[in-house]
Structure formats: C-alpha cells, structure tokens
Amino acid sequence: MMHASRAVDIPGVALNPNARVEIKKIGHEQQPVFIVDQALINVEAMVAFAAEHTTFGPPPSTSRYPGRVAPLPASYMPNILAALRRPLESVFGYVAGPRPTSFGFYGLATVLTADLMPDQVIPHADATQPNAYASVHFLSAHDYGGTAFYRHKATGLEVVSPAKSQASYQQRNAELEAYKGSPHSKLQALYEEIAYIEPVANRLILYRAGQLHSAKMAGVDTLPDDPRTGRLTANLFVNIG
Template sequence: MTQRLPPLSLNRNARIEVRRIGEEQQPVFVVDEAFNGCEDLVEFAARSAFVPPTTGSYYPGLNAHLPANYLPTLLPALERPLTEIFDALPGRLGRSYGFFGLTNLSPGQMVVRQSLPHTDSANARSFASVHFLSASFGGTAFYRHKATGFEVVSNVRANAFKTVRTREIESLDGQPRETLSHLYEEIAHIEPVFNRLILYRATQLHAMRLENADALSIDPKYGRLTANTFLNT
C-alpha cells in the first residue's frame, strides 16, 4: 500500500545563515525551520521500511526512501544559493538523489571508512545537504587533514590525499581509533537542530559528530534521523 505523501512546503520565514569555515573559507549554507510540515516528514519516516545501505555505501546505519515530493520541493529552492554562494552555473541542476538516514552504529562498531572524515565526491560541482530530523545525537563536523592541509578534496587533490591517507592508515594499523582521528583537525561543527538543513560542497572533508550513542534507536521518531540529499550542477 502506497503511503500518503506528507504535505511538505518550504517555510518562507526560515532563518538563513552562511558560515565560512576553515582557512579555505568554504561556505556552509544553514537554514533553520526549513520546512513546514516537518513533523509529518518524521511520521512518514516512521511508517517507512528501513534497510541496510546499498553496496558501496559506508553510511553507518539504515536507509529508507524519501517521500516522492521531498526533492521536488527542496531542489528548486537550492538553485539560488548554489549560484550566488557556491558559484554554480545557473540552470544546471543535474542528477540528484536522497534518502532517510537512521544511524544505528556506535563509534566502536564503525569501520574506519565510516568514522574518519571523508568526502562524498571529488567532483567540484557536486553538493550535499543534511536535513536534521532529530536534535539529540550530534551534528555534522568539518575538518582539515593535518598532513596535507586540505579541507576540500576535489579531483586535483584526490590522488595526493589518497596516497597520504593510505600511508597514514597503514602505519597506524592496529592502533586505537582515536589515534586515526588525531590526523584531522576540526574546523567547524554545525549543531543538530530539528528542521535545520545544511548545504555544503560534497568535496568538503566532514563526518558525523555522534553524541549520546548509547541512546540510538531504530525507531525514526526517537533515533538520529536525517534526510540526506546529493546533487550535481
């Protein structure tokens, strides 16, 4: 049986902020009270079937389909910040996809690829958004890789970054996870606020900053629930 779509709309009175982070001063677009009907979005998630992520994904939890009206509601509103803040070409919004994310792994259960800062793409024209649908389990942190000084890893830096990172991980094989995390410096943390949406370059080094891991739940109403979107321009 098909679920009834939640009555989503953008909040015209949303609070908008642009944060410039780190030495490279890359923007993070922050929107508070982003959607009207956000509680209905959580209810939709609670009735959805969450499953392990697809092969090749390192998401530390379960995923479910977003309602069919989520991306058509969100994406047109992102075109202006993409062009004015991130210098994307106007009218070039390309392939996009998204999913509900429900974190169910504690830091001790995560593999290295899940716990270390990472990028979502090496394509400089790719972007990601996180829509926080809970507020109790930590937000998104951004990082500088100490050995290279990189905060953004696009195609021109990808090989150099991979070479150094692989050498670092191999040299610290068997060491506590905390030793690996010391290879990075946190440059910003976006706090989790219910119905806060953030947009950033997919090439930006980032990671979930998980808090209250002992209270994680597989019930979307009580767990660390987000709506995650990835798009190209």
Template sequence: MQLIEVGEEKNTVIVIDDFLENPEELVDFAKRASFAPWPMAAEGKGYPGVRAAAPESHASRLMERLDAVVREKFNIAAGAELKIQQETLNLITVAEDELGPLQRAPHFDTSDPRLYAILLYLCDETHGGTGFYRHKSTGYEAIRPDRVEHYLDCCYVEFNKFRRPRKYCGDSDDLFTRVGFVPAKYNRAVIYKGNLLHSANILSDKSISFCPEKGRLTANLFVSYE
C-alpha cells in the same frame, strides 16, 4: 539563514533553520518507511546505518526553496543545469565497536566540485551535529580531482600505521583537525559541497537507533549543477 566559512580554505556552508513548514510530515513518513542497510555496510564502509527512499516530492520541495540560494551563494553559472542525484532518509545504527576503519574517519562524498550535499536534520541538538575537517599531513579540507590521488595514498599509509579508536568522529585527533561544526537542530538544513571532509559527530549511543522518533534521523539530498 547563516553563511559560514570553515577552515583555512574558507569553504562555504549554508545553514537554514525552520526550513520546512511541516517537518513532522517527513518524520511520520519515516516511521512508515522500510529502511535497509547502505551498500558496503557489511564491509564496514560507507554510511554507518540504514536508509529509506524519501517521498516522491521531497527533492522538488527542497529545491524549489534552495535552487536560487545555492546558485547565488556558491556562484554557480546561470546556465548550469540542476540534477537530482540521490534522496534518502537515514538513521545511524552501527555501534561504535563495530565501525570499520573508514567509518571512524572524516570522508568526502565525491571529488566532483559540482555536487552539493543538502542535509536536513529531523532530530534535535542532543544528536550532536556535523563536523568539517582538515587533513593534517596534506592540509586538504576539500578533496578536489587534482588532490584525490595524493590524499587517498596518504590515508592508506596513515590508517595502516595509526589504528584509529573505535568511535565516531568528533574533535581533532592525530590525523585530522576539526575546522568547523554545525550543531544538529530539528528542521535545520545544512548545504555544502560534497568534496569537503566531513563527518557526523554524535554525543552518545542515543543517536545509534533504528527508531525514527528517537534516533539521528536525517533527510539527505545530493544535487549537481552541470
């Protein structure tokens, strides 16, 4: 396990390698699963790909191993209740020239600081990784409730003024500075707060695929402590 502090705000990101004992079981499940587009995909918003329901036991298997770690490393109160919010298998499938404006920029999953994203890579390092970002004009790296309105107002102006290139996020650009990067690695788990500005970083069209064996397959879990 590695603990990484990203950016000037020193937000914690946990990286755990060789996480599942038999990750190939999850890949085999994905090969048999029915994938469908994410909500808002037709409008060029949200996750740029397709999803399938994770196995019934997926969340409980992960949190059996992770609950104590997440509580300790993120200083979560002992009495906070763990709640499973969403669990899916995902594949990036939208070509770069079809991306909507919001899909070309870093995003945050929620402004609620109690929600955590758990990303399990079921693909190798040729599929890039996950980048973390600072918004240049505000300096924000995590979008908390007291920041969200100001951040969105700034983005509305900037995205209309500066036409972002039709490509997935990668290195720093005119509006965002990449402050951290976790490479993809088969069976690597990455845990971070859902309010961090982040994005999938891909290296080539290889990662844009409907095939679980060849594409950028990930298992994603969102949990909260309330």
C-alpha cells in the same frame, strides 16, 4: 538495497517561507556552509512518513553510512532542490551542467562511534567534482550529534578537488593501514576540526561535497532503531555523477 516506498502524500510538509538563513565561512579556505533553520513548516510529518510509510534497509554496498536508509517522500527532493537553486548559484557559484544529477535518502544512524570501522570514523568527502554538493536535514528532535568539518593536519587539505583526489585517496589508505588495529582516537588525531554544526531539529545544511566532514556522535551512548526517536536525517546529493 533500498526498498521502494508507497506513493503517499504528506499533508502539511511544505517549505517554510520564514525560514532563517545563515552562511558560515569555515577553515583557511573560507568555504561556505549554507544553514537553513526551520526549513519545513511541518517537519513532524517527515518523521511520521519515515516511521509509517517507508521501509529501512542496509545502505548500498558502495556507501559507508553507519546505519539504515530508506527512500524519501517523492515530493521532498524536487521541492528542496528548487529552493536551493538560488543559494547554489549565489553562495557557491554553481553552474548547472547539461545533465545535473541528484539523489537522496532518509538516513537512520544505528552504529555507535565505538563500533564504527576505521574508514567510517575519519572525515571523508562525498564527491570531488567542482559542482557537487551535499545537504543534511536534521529531522530528529533529539541531539545525537551533528556534522563536523575538518582539515587534514599533514597536508592542510580541507576540500578534496579533482586535482587532489588521487593523492588524498592514497594518503587516506596509507594512514588507515599504518594505524590498523589502533584506537580510533589515533586516526582522528590526524585531523583538526574547523567547524561544527549543531543538529537542531528541522535544520538543513548545504556544503560542497568535497569538504572533509563527518557525523560527530562522540558521547552518544544510544541510537534508537526507530525513526520517531532515533537520529533521523534526510540526505541529498546534487550533480554527483
């Protein structure tokens, strides 16, 4: 269960009006990944808040996040979502429903790739609704691996849509069963990497939640259990119901 954080202001944490924006079109489907560098004026305050004013605990039972999670500062999510509203509409064609939903959390990755479960190793989709989006905000100054996007080789699938979700789920489970007990590399070889986003400090990326993706931490041999020195991210999900 995620623990409640105290209502503490974070002086200096504000959106950067001079942030650099880039749009990458990836894969055969040319789906966009919206990238914002230097997203906040003072990202160090976000790290300090995580270390001093919130408590990390295990992820919810429905999550496969490979580490610990904690609540974000109260002002972070509304400010980020307000700033993302225009690119959601112009870049992704987002159309708000009557009751858009959102949630987010700090993520502190603590499980090395070699120790992950098979279903944590292979790429996944966060949701399949057409108006579902996810963002990752890299807060760490250290390179513990970024986010990679993939294509399933056998089917060519890059984005899991509602129409394809059942078949994708069944194939995923069949492959997990077929390669049970095999090295992770056997499962990973079923997918082709189509893009990789480097984990630059204070970089925020936004993508469709149905896009097959995974944290790419191969070669990382240590993941400190400390928000100040570990792989700390802020993770948001929009219109996921």
